[in-house]
Amino acid sequence: MFPGFDLERVRVADDVELRVRVGGEGPAVVLLHGHPRTHTTWHRVAPLLADAGYRVVCPDLRGYGRSSKPDPDEDRRVYCDRTMAADVVALAAHLGHERFAVVGHDRGSYVAYRAALDHPERVSRLAVLDSIPVLEALERVDARFATAWWHWFFLGASPHAERVVAADxxxxxxLDAHTMGAENHADVRExxxxxxxxxxxIEDYRAGLGPDRDADEADRAAGRRIECATLVAWSRHDDMADLYGDPAAVWQPWCSATVSSAVIDSGHHMAEEAPEQLAAVLxxxxxGDPVVPPGGSDAGLRQE
Known part of the structure; x- marks a missing residue:
């Protein structure tokens, strides 16, 4: 995996080192994975972005993969998005990038947009994949969401979650080795x-119901918005459109500029299932090019 990339560990806090894969030359773009993946979920996308002229940085988020796993705290701040976003900023600085673009999928998208909100001087562009803001998701909870996304509340609220998941x-x-690729599958399974x-x-999910939601509420009350250019992309064969209609419209009030959007012809794990299309859109x-990539307007960018 990741031909031409280097694998290293970078200390980003007193008690946290991140495992990170870095390759390519040019402007920096940080790719953040979702649950329960590791940075290896990007193994088909990262080389394409490096070939396109970017320095691509793929970390395991704290607690995930082979990054450090500090003990949780009662306030759920050790694994909250604000703390993880600070990790990403420290990682970029260590690598010599005062400004960088950030792409996040699933849980990683929450870290990505928190980095953009908390560190606007550092984040040049943002892409959020298969998500809406945490607060927006929680405020829209109904029976349909609770049935389809029950794991949010089991992982975030049940005292039995660790025992159940770790048992098997x-x-x-x-995990599907055929879709993921053998090495990616082995890394995530380990x-x-x-x-x-x-x-x-699980602490990541618990933070989502606590400090992450609180941070979103405080930002909305203060009128804080994402200042950089933002892309919202979602998977055609996932349930984002069923739940939210146009996810880009949900994101728009959180962004100062008009957001771009894209539909990826894949299931939820778009980096593994449709890497060429995703890389073209990214x-x-x-x-900053408005030209639609091959595949038609529905496969590329559109302005909302």
Whole structure:
């Protein structure tokens, strides 16, 4: 995986080192994975972005993969998005990038937009994949959402979550080696087999119901918005459009500029299922180029 990339560990806090893969030359773009993946979920996308002229940085978020897994705290701030976003900023600075673009998928998208909100002078462009803001999701909870996304509340609120998941992570996650690729599958499977990783990932969800929601509420009340150019992309064969109609319209009040949007012809794990299309859409967004990539307008960028 990741031909031409270097694998290293970078200390971003007193008790946290991130495992990170870095490759390519040019403006920096940080790719943030979702749950329960590691940075290896980007193994088909990262080389394409490097070939397009970017320095691509793919970390394991704290608690995930082989990054450090500090003990949780009662306030749920050790694994909250604000803390993880500070990790990303410290990582970029260590690599010599005062400004960088950030792309986040699933849980990683929450870290990405928190980085843009908390550190506007550092984030040049933002892409959020298969998500809406945490607060928006929680305020829209109904029976349909609670049935389809029940894991949010089991992981975020149940005292039994760690024991249940760690008892049989293969049965819980049902990872598909064929779709993921053998090495990516092996990396993620090793990660979710570690009880400390399971604990950390569950703490991420618990933070989502606590300090992450609080941070969103405070920002909305203060009128704070994402200042950089923002792309919202979602998977055609996931349920984002069913739940929210046009997810870009949900994001628009959180952004100062008009957002761009794209529909990726894949299931939820778009980086693994449609890497060429995703890389084309991201490259267009990162370049600030309004030209629609091959595949038609529904596959590329459109302005909302």
């Amino acid at each position: 992570p293969d049965a819980w996650y049902r 990660a979710v087999s570690d009880p400390l990783t399971v604990r950390a990932m 490259t267009t967004h990162l370049a």
